[in-house]
Amino acid sequence: MIPVAEPEITEQDIFLVNEALKSGWISSAGKYLDLFEEKWSAYCGMPYGIAVSNGSVALDVAIELLDLQAGDEVIMPSFTIISPAQSVVRAGGVPVLVDSDPATWQMDVTQLESKVTSRTKAILVVHIYGHPAEMDTVLDVARKFNLTVVEDAAEAHGAEYKGRKCGGLGDISTFSFYANKLITTGEGGMVLVRSPEMAERARSLRNLCFQKKQRFLHDELGYNFRLTNPQAAMGVSQIKRIETIVDRKRNIAASYNELLAGVEGISLPKEELWAKNVFWVYGIVLDEKTGIDAADLSEMLRNRGIETRPFFLGMHLQPVFQKMGLFRDECYPVAEFLGRQGLYIPSGLTITERQILQVADSIKDCLP
């Protein structure tokens, strides 16, 4: 089976993780944690980084920083993973969904302003599959209505909008360092913020809201969302080669672009003129005229030894939210189309040119 993604662990990663283990700092204090936070926030152009245990809890912290009151609204795309939506719902807020742009698969920002109400507190952007969302419009609408901008940049390590890094464009941003991400710590995440007050609060939330002066006196309920020093050591090691990793992902995408160019019945990932796409995954979307959907193609490719993953299923279609009475009768046609017709193909860092060729040939074979 050609896997859809596979992490690349180098000798340097192993060396630094061993260093962390040998130092005895194996929990959530240690020099690699500080270094990881410093290096990642500097790379993204944000002043403060708070490392946490994964990208989902990074979003929990980010949303908690918004201090939502029950019923406050956060605008976000329907086409995304559940993590950002569940963070908002758990915090008592209401996700207000926006459909996607059919070309870039990102949130359709032309619909943003019409979604703002007196209850809107924030716009949560998700940079999907490695391509940035169109941020100028997001920032303009946020400025006009005094909204906070949260970027979920879990899938966009190193991606750029007009030359600036994703995760360095809004007020708060979050990352995942899960094994399939460009930079991985096994499990891991980070929250980046601009204000020192938010940084302090996020650090406190991450660590059970222990107080500096009187440790076991609590003003607020926190969490144990801590990352460990050996995990951070792996992150530090990986950041050293981020440019190589980004180049590799872009080269894999360039190979697929070349091999699949002009193939009838599929659309390939875009890269807008203002964007640097890091192609976290390489997605393809099947034309409905082919008469097959993503599940059909996935099954055919599986039979040829090729693993794929379906695209996201829109948040408005999730039974868990429907049971809560959310998104009743809402319809986001582009998100639904992408969920039905989109899938992504193997593009992990360890894939070979031969495997890429095999995947591309198999796709051509499978198309009617």
Ligand SMILES: Cc1ncc(COP(=O)(O)O)c(C=O)c1O
């Ligand atoms: C856009 C997005 N946000 C959040 C997450 C959650 O990250 P984690 O799996 O580290 O909890 C993911 C995971 O893939 C993601 O793709």
